[in-house]
Amino acid sequence: QSALTQPASVSGSPGQSITISCTGTSSDVGTYNLVSWYQRRPGKAPELMIYDVSERPSGVSNRFSGSKSGNTASLTISGLQAEDEADYYCCSYADSSVVFGGGTKLTVL
């Protein structure tokens, strides 16, 4: 149950697109299409943004999209807005357990 690997930080200007990677192994991301992404704004509870690799819960902006290739999942945010500044965590099912990534801090310049 090793943590998934995410970049510590990413940044972008308003209107731009950014992508956050999430690298796991054949025991988690590589085997299961059960990847999710969470947004955590300062002082707020985490919010589920993506599930099943690329599905969005109702109410989540279509500016957020997810994908997966091999052992790496990705979250793309298009049309960056100031309100997107937050920590983002990927998460994967892993054989009767769950593993999170270390988190990525997104800064909107």
Place this chain on the structure above:
Amino acid sequence: EVQLLESGGDLVQTGGSLRLSCAASGFTFSSCAMNWVRQAPGKGLEWVSAITGSGGRTYYADSVKGRFTISRDNSKNTLYLQVNTLRAEDTAVYYCAKGREYKFYYMDVWGKGTTVTVSS
């Protein structure tokens, strides 16, 4: 409104025990898997444990297996985490998180957390 309210966190000595609780409201509690997730100071999220809606199956992170026990009382809409043999590395904010129906691995509602501090 769906709400989760954790309680039971405290300052305890190494080797001590606590029982954390999570009171749920606003949804059919027995229909949803539930989780405990923690965040140590300056660290990211760490999944701790999960339980099915009926309570019939439980799941644990390797780091807590054998020391922590998850349970639920569906008549009281309450989730529990019994934490024993506490270590310094268990110091964290513990969050209760609702699974997306039976899928415990997707957490769609989170509580505000309760703080556990383990000190020698």
